[in-house]
């Protein structure tokens with residue numbers, strides 16, 4: 001019996017490691033997805049700032065071209081004024097001149113406003129780009145590391161399962177069956193309650209009668225917790241994994 005309980009403790013430790021890996025297998029891809037989504041958001045934010053700067057620069061170029069065109073038009077209209085013969089023609093050319101003057105004026109006003117904005121936008125875009133590069137240089141290695149870990153989980157589990165296969169034949173079959181039944185019912189896979197001088201069930205924290213504790217201490221039979229069903233194993237406090 002003493003040996004069986006020792007092996008059960010070993011099994012519990014092996015199963016705890018398998019459980020940990022299975023949990024990681026479920027959780028790590030979610031963590032990768034979250035990091036990738038955060039990166040995508042940061043990229044979009046940076047791109048929006050850079051785009052706005054580019055659009056402002058583009059608008060400035062268009063306005064400048066408009067001014068050049070309007071000024072050329074103005075010159076042509078001024079020249080035509082000298083050869084005008086009718087009042088109707090005179091009015092038409094004057095309307096043209098007014099329109100072109102308005103274009104020059106409004107374009108210049110807009111350029112002045114954009115010129116101030118564009119300096120600030122350029123600084124913002126440079127900062128956004130730098131921040132994004134910095135974020136990426138930290139985020140990308142994290143993602144790569146997680147992906148490497150995820151890729152190796154199955155072989156890690158297979159390795160631990162081999163350790164399990166080496167221990168299970170050493171345990172009495174009926175005891176192993178009890179252990180497996182309890183373990184499968186548990187979300188965290190823990191079936192062993194390591195009892196120490198603190199005299200409580202380490203799974204459900206029920207306080208144990210002194211009589212029961214001495215029986216557990218003798219390690220001569222399988223005793224399960226009346227409250228939670230875990231298998232009691234007496235453990236020196238320093239060695240008890242559940243007390244860690």
Ligand SMILES: [Zn+2]
Pocket residue numbers: 193201202203204205206225226227228229230
């Ligand atoms: Zn219990």
